[in-house]
Each structure stands twice: as C-alpha cells, then as structure tokens.
Amino acid sequence: MTNIYKFCPICKEKLIERVEGGYPRLRCPHCGFVYYHNPAPTAGVLVIEDGRLLLVKRRFEPYRGFWVMPSGYIEYQESASETAVREAEEEAGVCVELDGIHAVESCFDDPRGNTVMILYRGHIIDGSLKAGDDAEEVAFFAINNLPEIAFDLQKRILSKLKEEYIPGVNGEN
Ligand SMILES: [Zn+2]
Missing domain, CATH: 3.90.79.10 (Nucleoside Triphosphate Pyrophosphohydrolase)
Known part of the structure; x- marks a missing residue:
C-alpha cells in the first residue's frame, strides 16, 4: 500500500520507494519529503x-x-x-x-x-x-x-x- 501516490505533493518530483526503519516508504529524491502511510x-x-x-x-x-x-x-x-x-x-x-x-x-x-x-x-x-x-x-x-x-x-x-x-x-x- 505504499504505492498509492506517484508524485511528491510538495515539489511534484517522482517518488521513490525506499525501506526506512524496516518499512517501505515513498520518499522524494528532490526535497526529502517522506510519505508515512498511517491508519x-x-x-x-x-x-x-x-x-x-x-x-x-x-x-x-x-x-x-x-x-x-x-x-x-x-x-x-x-x-x-x-x-x-x-x-x-x-x-x-x-x-x-x-x-x-x-x-x-x-x-x-x-x-x-x-x-x-x-x-x-x-x-x-x-x-x-x-x-x-x-x-x-x-x-x-x-x-x-x-x-x-x-x-x-x-x-x-x-x-x-x-x-x-x-x-x-x-x-x-
Ligand atoms: Zn519533493
């Protein structure tokens, strides 16, 4: 469920999936935004x-x-x-x-x-x-x-x- 967004909501760069703290997270390689998928x-x-x-x-x-x-x-x-x-x-x-x-x-x-x-x-x-x-x-x-x-x-x-x-x-x- 980490692949629900494609682009950074701040700078519009394409998000990249990376494992952080054991969880796959979407991260923006340009501005550093991380999408935390919370309930x-x-x-x-x-x-x-x-x-x-x-x-x-x-x-x-x-x-x-x-x-x-x-x-x-x-x-x-x-x-x-x-x-x-x-x-x-x-x-x-x-x-x-x-x-x-x-x-x-x-x-x-x-x-x-x-x-x-x-x-x-x-x-x-x-x-x-x-x-x-x-x-x-x-x-x-x-x-x-x-x-x-x-x-x-x-x-x-x-x-x-x-x-x-x-x-x-x-x-x-
Ligand atoms: Zn960004």
Missing part, C-alpha cells in the same frame, strides 16, 4: 438501553446493508469525543452524553484503508431515533441477537461484549 482515526459510540444496543444500517459501500455502531472519521479540527457525539446525532438522530472510552481497536478490513477506532460508551440524553446521513435505518437490538455487523473491529468488540454481558448487571442505563 486514519475514527470515533464511535456504544449505547446500550434496557439491554439493547443501538445500531445503524449502512446506506453505502463498503458493507452496505450491514449494521454498525454510530461512528465515522474524525475531522481535522475535531476531537475524538466530538466525532462520536456528532455521528450519533447525524446517523441515529440522538444526542448522547459520553461515559468514557469502551475500546480502542484497529480495523484492517476497510477497503478504503486501515483505521483506528476510539469507541466511547454513551447514553442518550435527547432526541428520538431517526436514521440520517449515511445510515438508512436505526434500531436497538438485543445483545444476544444482533444483525449482521460490518467491519472486523466492530465484530470483535461486539462478540466480546456479548460474552461479558450479564443482563441487569452491566451495560444497563
């Missing part, structure tokens, strides 16, 4: 109400029609927690208050590129369920009966949640 940060929110998990159905590819916790890419000027709150509002129509970090996990099966998700726990303080933005449906699901989940990282987090979940003891608001 993109994303943020999301895990909301459980009465033993049921809030999910949104993806309107677009990849994984169109699969379900995910409200989440998305962090904008450049945004904090991770602001992204989590914004995505819940845009995709699920609800205003959430965050209760801390639930998990930080890497994602390696998004065809748009690798990501790292900061997933918060949160609870709804206002609004009512309304799918929007890149979600076509929004619903609560019993943790033991979830629909088809998109992305390996969300599947990993939710299968762990399912194992650890004891109704009435944790996860309930």
Whole structure:
C-alpha cells in the first residue's frame, strides 16, 4: 500500500520507494519529503438501553446493508469525543452524553484503508431515533441477537461484549 501516490505533493518530483526503519516508504529524491502511510482515526459510540444496543444500517459501500455502531472519521479540527457525539446525532438522530472510552481497536478490513477506532460508551440524553446521513435505518437490538455487523473491529468488540454481558448487571442505563 505504499504505492498509492506517484508524485511528491510538495515539489511534484517522482517518488521513490525506499525501506526506512524496516518499512517501505515513498520518499522524494528532490526535497526529502517522506510519505508515512498511517491508519486514519475514527470515533464511535456504544449505547446500550434496557439491554439493547443501538445500531445503524449502512446506506453505502463498503458493507452496505450491514449494521454498525454510530461512528465515522474524525475531522481535522475535531476531537475524538466530538466525532462520536456528532455521528450519533447525524446517523441515529440522538444526542448522547459520553461515559468514557469502551475500546480502542484497529480495523484492517476497510477497503478504503486501515483505521483506528476510539469507541466511547454513551447514553442518550435527547432526541428520538431517526436514521440520517449515511445510515438508512436505526434500531436497538438485543445483545444476544444482533444483525449482521460490518467491519472486523466492530465484530470483535461486539462478540466480546456479548460474552461479558450479564443482563441487569452491566451495560444497563
Ligand atoms: Zn519533493
């Protein structure tokens, strides 16, 4: 995946692949620019109400029609927690208050590129369920009966949640 760019974004010289620190990197022989191919940060929110998990159905590819916790890419000027709150509002129509970090996990099966998700726990303080933005449906699901989940990282987090979940003891608001 280091060959995604051909030219230096600073001086337009052709980039050359070189191994640096054990990793193949694209480097500009003219100005010294190095392209570091890093995963993109994303943020999301895990909301459980009465033993049921809030999910949104993806309107677009990849994984169109699969379900995910409200989440998305962090904008450049945004904090991770602001992204989590914004995505819940845009995709699920609800205003959430965050209760801390639930998990930080890497994602390696998004065809748009690798990501790292900061997933918060949160609870709804206002609004009512309304799918929007890149979600076509929004619903609560019993943790033991979830629909088809998109992305390996969300599947990993939710299968762990399912194992650890004891109704009435944790996860309930
Ligand atoms: Zn250059």
